[in-house]
Amino acid sequence: MNVTAAVAIEPGQPLELRTVELAELRPDEVRVKLAATGVCHADVIARDQVYPVPLPAVLGHEGAGVVEAVGADVTHLAPGDHVVLGFDYCGRCEMCSVGKPSYCEQFGARNFGGFRLDGSSPISMEGTPITGRFFGQSSFATHANVAERLAVKVPAELPLHVLGPLGCGVMTGAGAVFNTLAPKPGSSFAVFGTGAVGFSGLLAAKVVGCTTIIAVDVVHSKLQKALQLGATHIINSSEQDPQETIREITGGKGVDYALDAVGISAVFTQMASSLTVRGHGVLVGAPTPGDDARLDLGTLLNASSPRLSLVLEGDAAPQEFIPRLIRLYQAGLFPVDELVTSYKFEDINTAISDAERGTAIKPVVTF
Ligand SMILES: [Zn+2]
Ligand SMILES: [Zn+2]
Structure with a gap:
C-alpha cells in the first residue's frame, strides 16, 4: 500500500514528505498506523551520517500508534491494540536471554542497518527498497511494519503522543x-x-x-x-x-x-x-x-x-520497562507530558530544528 513518509535524502538537508510503498506484512509482523512519533537526537545524527545509516532513509524510532493488521504468526497483539514501539533485538542471544536486549549482539545491525537482516526492507521508494527498518520501526511515516516483539501494548485511554518518547529518549x-x-x-x-x-x-x-x-x-x-x-x-x-x-x-x-x-x-x-x-x-x-x-x-x-x-537504552527491556513508566505516569509521579511539544507531520523539520536549538525538550510529531 502507498503511505506518506518523511524521507532523509541527503545529509544535513531537510526531510522530504514522499509517497512510498509499504510491503505486505510478514507472518511475524504487525502493521501500525502511527498516531505520533518523537524526534530523538539519533534521528538527526543518522540523517547527517554521523552514524552511517543508508540513505535515502525513513528514520524515526519513538513511534506510537494503533495496530491495523497482524501477520499469521502474531499471538500477543490484535487489530485495535494501542502500542508504543521500542528498539529492535534478536531475543535469543546471551544478553537478550538475561533481559538486557539493548546489548543484543545484533543491536547495531538491527537498529542502524536500515534493512531486515536478510537485506530486505518493508519500504520502497520509486520501486527501490530504502532504509525502512531504522530501530526496527522507521516511524517517520503514517504506517510501519514492525516485528511483534518491538510493539509494547499500552492502555488505550492514554494519549499516544505522550507515550511515543517512552520508546527511546x-x-x-x-x-x-x-x-x-x-x-x-x-x-x-x-x-x-x-x-x-x-x-x-x-x-x-x-x-x-x-x-x-x-x-x-x-x-x-x-x-x-x-x-x-x-x-x-x-x-x-x-x-x-x-x-x-x-x-x-x-x-x-x-x-x-x-x-x-x-x-x-x-x-x-x-x-x-x-x-x-x-x-x-x-x-x-x-x-x-x-x-x-x-x-x-x-x-x-x-x-x-x-x-x-x-x-x-537505559539498561531497559522495553516490554517490562515501558509499562512500568506508564504506571508511574498514571500515578502522577512521572509527568512526561510536561516534556512534550506537538507538531504536525508536515512540520517535522521545524520539530527537528527546535530540538537541536533546545527550544523544545521533546518534539513529537502527530499524524
Ligand atoms: Zn539478542
Ligand atoms: Zn533515540
Whole structure:
C-alpha cells in the first residue's frame, strides 16, 4: 500500500514528505498506523551520517500508534491494540536471554542497518527498497511494519503522543537512573544536559527520593523548567564551573550519582569529576564515534575512586520497562507530558530544528 513518509535524502538537508510503498506484512509482523512519533537526537545524527545509516532513509524510532493488521504468526497483539514501539533485538542471544536486549549482539545491525537482516526492507521508494527498518520501526511515516516483539501494548485511554518518547529518549534517561544508578533515598544527583533524556533522569531521581537534584545546562529556559519539575539547584555551565558549584552545593563532597546526557568529552570529564567518593556516574546517549574523554586516573589513588558506567537504552527491556513508566505516569509521579511539544507531520523539520536549538525538550510529531 502507498503511505506518506518523511524521507532523509541527503545529509544535513531537510526531510522530504514522499509517497512510498509499504510491503505486505510478514507472518511475524504487525502493521501500525502511527498516531505520533518523537524526534530523538539519533534521528538527526543518522540523517547527517554521523552514524552511517543508508540513505535515502525513513528514520524515526519513538513511534506510537494503533495496530491495523497482524501477520499469521502474531499471538500477543490484535487489530485495535494501542502500542508504543521500542528498539529492535534478536531475543535469543546471551544478553537478550538475561533481559538486557539493548546489548543484543545484533543491536547495531538491527537498529542502524536500515534493512531486515536478510537485506530486505518493508519500504520502497520509486520501486527501490530504502532504509525502512531504522530501530526496527522507521516511524517517520503514517504506517510501519514492525516485528511483534518491538510493539509494547499500552492502555488505550492514554494519549499516544505522550507515550511515543517512552520508546527511546525517556527510557534512556529514566532507565539509567532506575536500573543503573538505583540511587538511595535521601542521596544527591546531578544531571548534565536537560534535553528529554536528562529530564527523564531528573524525574526518575525525584521518584526514587533523591533530595539534592542538580540540573546543569547552558539554556536558561530549560534550567527554569528543571526547577519546576523537581531540581533543587540549577547551574548554567556557561556562567559557572559545574564541578566547583556542585562541590559547594554538596558541602565539598560531590554528588552521589550523576547522569551525563550530553555525550561530549568535556562534559563527561566534568561529570566524572563531580562525584563523591565511590559516587556512580553514567554516560548515555549517542556520542560521536572516535571522541576521546580525558579522565584523571589518579582519582583512583586520591580517594574519590568513582564508578563510571556507559549505558545503552537505559539498561531497559522495553516490554517490562515501558509499562512500568506508564504506571508511574498514571500515578502522577512521572509527568512526561510536561516534556512534550506537538507538531504536525508536515512540520517535522521545524520539530527537528527546535530540538537541536533546545527550544523544545521533546518534539513529537502527530499524524
Ligand atoms: Zn539478542
Ligand atoms: Zn533515540
